[in-house]
Amino acid sequence: MKNLILTTAALALTAGFAMADTVRLGTEGAYPPFNFLNDAGEIDGFERELGDELCARAELTCEWVTNDWDSIIPNLVSGNYDVIIAGMSITPERDEVIDFTQNYTQPDPSAYMVLTGNEGLDVTGAVIAAQTNTIQAGFVAEMGAPLVEFATPDETISAVRTGEADAVLADKSYLAPIAEENADLTLLERDELIGGGVGMGLRESDGELREKFDAAIQSMKDDGSLNTLIEKWEVGETF
Template identity: 60%
Template sequence: MKVFKTLTGVAFAALITTAAMADNHAIRMGTEGAYAPYNFINDAGEVDGFEREVGDELCKRAKLECTWVTNEWDSIIPNLVSGNYDTIIAGMSITAERDEVIDFTQEYFPPDPSTYVGLAGTSMDATKGTVAAQTGTIQAGHAAETAKAVVEFATPEEVTAAVRNGEVDAAIADDAFWQDVVKASNGELEFIGEPVMLGGGIGMGVRESDTELKEKMNAAIASMKADGTLTKMIAKWFDGRMVKY
């Protein structure tokens, strides 16, 4: 009985979302708000970062009114499926496992290397020791296969604190996330080991039933690639990184 009610609720939410989209009403953009420079909460308490700028431009081009919703990472996919918001735009890499549950637009950010960080002077062998990663990430999956042990944390801040406090030998996350963290550590943290390539780039997650929304966002992403807007935004938020589309 509970399963029937849940499925009915999801289907109903999908119908409401489709109708709202057709009428140019608000589409709720779900993000974590804790993974700079992709997304974070600024001093005014608002969602900010690369994905806020990209998302607002996508909504403008798709002629959709968008509002922003924050959600903890470990439940971000279930809450999309349940209808609590209509997209995930949260530094989420496209993977086959996730694609079995939700659908993805084309990537709006290319595959980013995953890198390891440790305390200054840490040996490269630390990447095979006890490694910290955020729960539900491709990095946590990789560490589970390659390290002696993986310790998962709910937030990026907790991952950083674990390696800083010596609770783990190393930590792994997207290279773009670590860049500012390492710079701000004043030499306390450093990159160790070799970068690894994981995932198929970062895309916007949508419910599998929301094909019209996916098509609208795909068209908007394609137009941002074609006119150079996306390239400029990536360079702005990622230290001049040049990506050509």
């Protein structure tokens, strides 16, 4: 689970969102299919399409910015953007620092990926790579297995290839396409169910904005359009 500096929550009191302003959506841009930069250098993926639709339904003018994962919550709290929409699982620890909308995906299984030929790996005693400040890193730490953390998801994959780690633990929807496209990488049959689904993160002082996005998410659940996006981008089970 994400290690958070709880004292940063106080900054939220001075970083409130003004409803007349443009809403800035912060994402990582490095975690397909949730969010990534396409060949044109533009933010793309499931959350780009979802965020644009939610802003339209909420009648909000929105713009997108990218931010490194390891500072994505502190920079929300300090006012660099107004919303996190970055494949962030809802957890009690994060909810102590920021607020969340309702989930827009179901809890996504986490999977282990290893070098092909190492399918018999016992993960309980293996060296596991995970991205820093993720629910997967917290899970490995709680499991008691040796953990190596990296700033980006690409670095976790490289660690397996170089032998620095025996396996990487990450969202299955992220790892599955990589395993399919690379013969040297294979998913283990063991999955882990961690977290309570993915939601939009906001400052605790921005209740009005959260309510607008909550209503927009609910409307997409009600008319089935959210399920259509989930199926299109293959980001887990539908509602």
